[in-house]
Amino acid sequence: MRKTNWRRCKLETLESRRPLAGFGGFASSSDPFPNSNTDFARVGDNTLFVRNEPASGAELWRSTDANGPAELVRDIRPGEIGSAIESLLSVGDSVFFTAQLPDSGRNLWRSDGTSEGTVRVSDHDIDGPLQVFGDRVVFYVPVDWYRGELWISDGTRSGTTLVTTLTDRFENGVGKLLTADQHRFYFEQGSRNYFVSDGTPAGTIQLSGESVDKIRSIESAHNLATGDIIFSELFNGNEIHFIQPDGTVASVEELFGVNVASPAVGQPFGDDFFFLVTNTIGNVLWRTDGSPQGTAAVETVAELPEGRWVNDRSLSSVGEFLLTRTSGKGGDAWAVFDTSTGVWREFAGAPHGGEITIAGKYAYYATRHNNCDQIIRLDPRTATWEISASLSPEDRLGELFVIQDQLFFSYFASSKFFGQSLQIHWIDDQGSWNRHSSFSYGSGDSHRLVSVNNNQTLILVQMNQNRLVIHRTDTTAENSLRRIASNHAPMTRAAVPRAADRHHLTRLDGRHFVFTTQDVFGSKVWISDGTALGTRIAFATDDISPQATIDELYVVANKAVFTVTPTERLGRSLWSVGVGSVPRAIYRPGDGFGHLFDVLGSVNDRVIFATHDDAGGQTIWRTNDDVSNIAALAA
Structure with a gap:
């Protein structure tokens, strides 16, 4: 039996799978849909999720692309208690998750969306969440008070193998696990002991070099054209480190004598990576292919106007363009850099706003003008902007998200006659906004919007004290959300x-x-x-x-x-x-x-x-x- 005073293992992925809306998730297994980290996963034509029914408890359910209600995949733990499923992750042609059983603890399971294809993969008692590494998952198994093991699985019993035994006492668990690409991931053991692994014992080595001791945490990892880099947080800023095959590292500061901008802003771009370096007048755009030889300041044909520079707030890519914010004379502005021509241009007169959301060929952000919420669309090809949506003063914008390269947004509409409702709209290629779905919204209601299946499927979860309803849409922006499941307090x-x-x-x-x-x-x-x-x-x-x-x-x-x-x-x-x-x-x-x-x-x-x-x-x-x-x- 596991001792309650063991240190928990903490693993984190490179790309967080956070829900798009502002609801904080479900707090306990008594909730109708209790899995708060990854509520939905896609396999084939099925969307899988955890649902709590009085007769079966919290178990795995599915909704198919065909019209019809959701149905139970398999009652893993028969009876009313349920198997308390967690870490629902889509990996290749399967969905991985962990389930709690009274005889073996929390084990690894895999499902193809059918009852017969939902099987237990490992009998190990897992602590902490699963993490994706290529077409496999990595998980942590505690052994005793001080030791634990890192395992990897391809979804079969024969393909579930030990990566390494962790011998140090854990400070904050194993630290962060970051997937670089299909062949290497990084994790921390103990206090600032960083490792890189290809998923085998022989391919798991400790990072070394003079700058390793300065790393506070590894924020992300990237496999580029000629090598791997890690984006690191230091105790006094940020840094980019180049990783050699033997695990030795060298920083941008060591090699070039320049400082990476802090807070860190970087953007993968094809096989390269763009980042900002601080100089005496602001920030300069740099580019790397993963090797010291392929790292340098970006050459430009048309510079920004005199007295203006790139600030360190954002960096996004749209096709062959990079979008960022600029500062200097005249205040802040949006700007675009054409990576194929080396030309900088600014969006003249574009209003200030929030974070950029990329959808297809355009970039969008929210702003507020004359007491009205608005959505601005930037066209990086022409460096022009327009107002794509403007709400009335009594309405409040919710969030922006992307489904099938189209921008969707939610807002709360208030009417003297019809009360409050949750509206979901989308913006077409002509820049016009179109109604998608509408739902009544009471004072005790809350909701969450989730994008799954590589931004091909939209899930809406509605909640209040006595019900929880799930809606889903697929295929095209014109398809309205339809209900696939609901839970009430039974009586x-x-x-x-x-x-x-x-x-x-x-x-x-x-x-x-x-x-x-x-x-x-x-x-x-x-x-x-x-x-x-x-x-x-x-x-x-x-x-x-x-x-x-x-x-x-x-x-x-x-x-x-x-x-x-x-x-x-x-x-x-x-x-x-x-x-x-x-x-x-x-x-x-x-x-x-x-x-x-x-x-x-x-x-x-x-x-x-x-x-x-x-x-x-x-x-x-x-x-x-x-x-x-x-x-x-x-x-």
């Missing part, structure tokens, strides 16, 4: 309504009955055992819209099946809920089969209903045995 206590306010009163099973209520706060489905303590809310329409109503209710297979109709009748949906279960959408307009036209009734524990599409065609459907899915009867 929520509330004041029992008066008999006169109860509707659709129906026997549910041998011990419970079901009924609905309607008030100014929306419609609700209640399940009761006949006592005040045993009467709970099982479903509330505020999950969809406060104005939505519950029009029809049937009981089949010991579950309540009911229609939910928003203010727009074409948005009708069919739901089911049972004792202790989570409400489930059986049919929604976004499922791709048209609009719910009519519920014909219930026959032999099945609900029969009809849908019609925009072309006038109709289809008759029935629910399956456990009311979890539907099948077509006639068209």
Whole structure:
């Protein structure tokens, strides 16, 4: 059994997999979706995520590219406790994660998105997160009070091997692990003992050289055309070190007698790396191919105007251009450097703003003018700018993010008549902003937007005290977000309504009955055992819209099946809920089969209903045995 006073191993990747929105994540395993570091991972046509259901606990679920609700991949730890999955990572054709089991601790697992393809890879009791290295993952296994082991795995038992045994007492764990490329990574053991490894015991060596002792931490690592460099934080600034095959290092200051700008700003660019060097009048742009011989100040054909220089706040690449901020006479400005011609140009009159977001051929940033939030678009090819979006004074911009090379942004819209809503829009190539999705937003709500699948898929997570809903979109900017999963507190206590306010009163099973209520706060489905303590809310329409109503209710297979109709009748949906279960959408307009036209009734524990599409065609459907899915009867 692991001793609680062991030092934890801390590993960090080169590129953080942070969510794009401002919600801080889930704090404990009791949350509906508890994995706070990497909530979603992509494999094939599946998006995998951790979902907490009352019957199975926190387990692995999937949503496919085909329209339809999410489904359980595998119940790794049968029962209500769940396997507490963490470190969900997409690696090649698989998703890696760790799962907690009572007999073996936290082990390494791999999944291809199917139940039979979800298997345990290693029986080691892992401490800390998994980290990606090429097409493998690296993880830490504590051995005793002082020692631990670094392991690497390709997703098979035979391909899970020991990298090295760590013998020093850990200060802040193993330190930082940084993936340089497909063949080497870096980590820290103890206090400022830095190592480079190719994933084998023989290829794991300690860095050496006069400047190693000055390194406070390794911030990033890069494999370039002719060698590797590391971007390091020193105790008095920043530095770039060149790494030789034998592990010896040499710094830019040692070789060239210049100081790297601090705070550090660098930008990988093809097989090269651009960075800033401080001189007496500001900062100068330098370039390296990974070797001392290929490192020098960038030659320019057209300089910046006299008295202006590059500042140390940002450096981004768009195609063959570098975007940065300049300072000097006249204040700060945006500027672009053409790497193919060596020409500097400034964006005349562009307003000040926040960090740059690159989407396709353009760069975007947020600013505020005349009490209105705006999004500015920079075109580096012409060094021109324009306002792509301008919100009204009562609206507030959320965040900018990129899906399929298009800029998306969220904002909170306020209306005297419709209340607050979360709006998601995108900007097309002509610079116009277009509505993508809209969601009602209450005072107790929070949300998070996540980009997965190499910025091809957008995930929206909505949360409040009693529900959590996940929406997803794929393919094109015009595709609206659709719901793939939701969690409610299965039964929520509330004041029992008066008999006169109860509707659709129906026997549910041998011990419970079901009924609905309607008030100014929306419609609700209640399940009761006949006592005040045993009467709970099982479903509330505020999950969809406060104005939505519950029009029809049937009981089949010991579950309540009911229609939910928003203010727009074409948005009708069919739901089911049972004792202790989570409400489930059986049919929604976004499922791709048209609009719910009519519920014909219930026959032999099945609900029969009809849908019609925009072309006038109709289809008759029935629910399956456990009311979890539907099948077509006639068209």
